[in-house]
Amino acid sequence: MGCFNQVSSVLLLSWLLVLLLCTEESLSRKPPLLRSIPRGRYGRTHRHPSLSPSTLQDFQTFYYDQTLDHFNYRPESYTTFRQKYVVNSKYWNGPNNSSPIFVYVAGEWDLTEGDYTSIVADIAPQYQALMVYIEHRYYGESIPFGSREEAYRNASNFGYLSIGQALADLAEIITYLRKNYSAEHCPVILFGGSYAGVLASWFRLKYPHIARGAWASSAPILDFSDIRPRDEYDTIVTNDFREASENCYNTIKKSWAIIDKIGSHPKGLEYLSQKFKTCSRLNTSKDLKDFLFGTFEDAAQYDAPPDYPVSTICNAIDGLPPGTESLTRIFAGINATFSLDCYNTTPDSDASLKMDPWTWQVCTEYMVSTGLSTNVTMFPRNYRRYIGADQCMSLFGIPKRPHWLVTEFGGKDIKLILKRFGSNIIFSNGLRDPLSVGGVLENISDSIVAIKSTQGSHCLDMDLMSPNDPDWLVSQKKKILSVIKGWIKEYHADLGISGLDLRLEI
Known part of the structure; x- marks a missing residue:
């Protein structure tokens, strides 16, 4: 009986193959049953080169005692957790020169050394910038309640994971660092890609007194409601x-x-x-x-x-x-x-x-x-x-x-609204990236600009610069960095100082 079943299975599989070969051209396509599952997360799959041990030593890891709940005054709101951030001060010219602070915003991933190999590390030397990398709450090592098991245990504990709380985390850490480094007059520029780019752009709108500008690469801020x-x-x-x-x-x-x-x-x-x-x-x-x-x-x-x-x-x-x-x-x-x-x-x-x-x-x-x-x-x-x-x-x-995110941060009629309200945001996109459908693809004002390329893909312009970069990618990066350079020079002019000699080289 077992041999018969094996032979039957082989014959059936062979029959299916014949059916496939004979009928695939004439099959009508029927809509499948719907069963909702999560979309693929906005991950980062670009390859990142390894850093040498000597280079890694320049990146120092710290932990900030972060407030669990920034928006309530219940006793449990004052609970803290350790939020990871990384600082590289190798190229920083110090507060006396109002040298910039580049803040790399991490998204829905663990902050690792792969994040240190973005364009931020490439341009920090010529901008003489302090590099700061901040991990998102509930990811990596930045876990409230002492463990992932406890933090993820139920909706009550998960309830402190929100975009509003994450933006407030950034505000606290950046403010703390500016004070700790006596850098209150050092312009802060945020860098973020994908979901982190959404955070960077919204941070600039919500906390303009903390960040001078934000670069949001492949940020689908119109992908809601x-x-x-x-x-x-x-x-x-x-x-x-x-x-x-x-x-x-x-x-x-x-x-x-x-x-x-x-x-x-x-x-x-x-x-x-x-x-x-x-x-x-x-x-x-x-x-x-x-x-x-x-x-x-x-x-x-x-x-x-x-x-x-x-x-x-x-x-x-x-x-x-x-x-x-x-x-x-x-x-x-x-x-x-x-x-x-x-x-x-x-x-x-x-x-x-x-x-x-x-x-x-x-x-x-x-x-x-x-x-x-x-x-x-x-x-x-x-x-x-x-x-x-x-x-x-x-x-x-x-x-x-x-519809809450659109209520809180806007999105509908974005050009009409932000033209008179926001400033100093770069939205960059590659039009081969499907998420560009939710991106800002046209200039909103002179200082909220859209920089795009028809050949680009998701967050590609935030990768390390390479001699193998095609001309269109080099051009896109130059345009972005030229805008950032303008923000810094403008800030120095507002302070009444000559600032740094910023030479844009790619």
Whole structure:
């Protein structure tokens, strides 16, 4: 009986392959069932060079006794936790010269030495700047309540994780450092990318007396409250792949229906698990589609030199012999990107999501737009990967507040509002980055400027400068640094001092 079952399985898998080869062109695409899960976090996947031990010695780690709750006066609000920050004073010319302070704002990640290899470290010598790197509360070593287990234990403890509290943390630490270094008249410039770029721009608006200016790279500050249709993100992903190869785009576009068709058969999930070398057997075809979605979206978001993952995927898809069926091509594209022994397609469990601070932030404040446009993408229509209100209620027992960030910081009619209100913010974007749909792409005023490039990807302009940088990237960085130089010179003029001899060299 066992031998019969094995033979039956082989025959069924063979039949499925024949079905795939014969019918993939005629399959109609049906919208999949919706099941909300978190979007991929705004992570940083660019490669960072290692620092030598002697260079690392210049970066000194400190811990600030941070206030747990900046906005209430209950006894527990005065509780403190250790918030990590790092200082490099090697190139600083000191307070007597009003030399600038460059503050690198960390986002939803652990602050590590990889963060020290951003453009901030590149330009600090010529600006004679003090470098400061500040970790976000509830990430890395900056954990309230003594441990992650306690900090993430329930909604009551998670409740102190908010953007307002994070901005107040920055204000406290920067104010403390300026006083401690006798640097009250040293201009502070904030640097942030992605979510951290959102924080940097909002900090400049909320605390203009502390920060002279802010550079927000790839900051999707308009990605809330349906200011922009959500699926514009996947429109850019689609355009990136279609630009690389029309055949690649078509192969991906028709693969979803094929996956659903095969997955609906009794042994179909077993076949798909083998086909895509999943680390464990697929429970649903949606798990595989979510994995592929995330891979294609990340490839577009971080489509940067020298690897150019979109081209890597498409070259592998197109490079197989004529007649190769679609899913073999899709797997070739995935494997060309990662080349792993197996691929983890298992979705995060509710238990792990309940212990994830970014999931908390997505469930409370940082909720992306969910509106739809009429754009045609290479993904199934109405497909959802981000977390929904019902799942947030299940995880944390709290309702979403989808419009609060726009109420607190604005966003609608941003040009009209900020033209007479804000100043000294750079919004930089690469238009190949899908998150640029939520970015500021036009100048708002003479001092709130948008600097963009058609070839750029997510936060690419914040990476270390390299001799291999293409001309367009060098040009974008020069424009950004020229604006920052202007802010510093203007501040020195306001103080009535000649300031530093700032030579912009890239």
